[in-house]
Amino acid sequence: MAPIPKPSAEPQDSPDTYVGLDADAAERRARERGWSTVRALPPGAIITMEYRMGRLNFEVRDGRVARAWKG
Structure with a gap:
């Protein structure tokens, strides 16, 4: 039997620290x-609500991060 895959760990990083940053700079910092x-x-983008470990989402308004959340 194949081993059960182990999800990659999420960084210990608060999404709130990205709010207000330039979108490109925020993406570089997140990576x-x-x-x-x-x-x-x-x-207002329509997205699926599945949770993905290791993914950081940004809502970008006028080139700046207005909201950030995990998954």
Whole structure:
């Protein structure tokens, strides 16, 4: 039997620290801090609600992060 895959660990990083940053700078910082996936979304984007370990989501308004959350 194959081993059960182990999800990668999430960085110990608060999404709140990205709010207000320039979207490009926020993405670079998130990747440097170990987030495997960084997703930038426009306000009101329709997205699925599945939780993905290691993913950081940004709602970007006028080039700045307005909201950030894990998963």
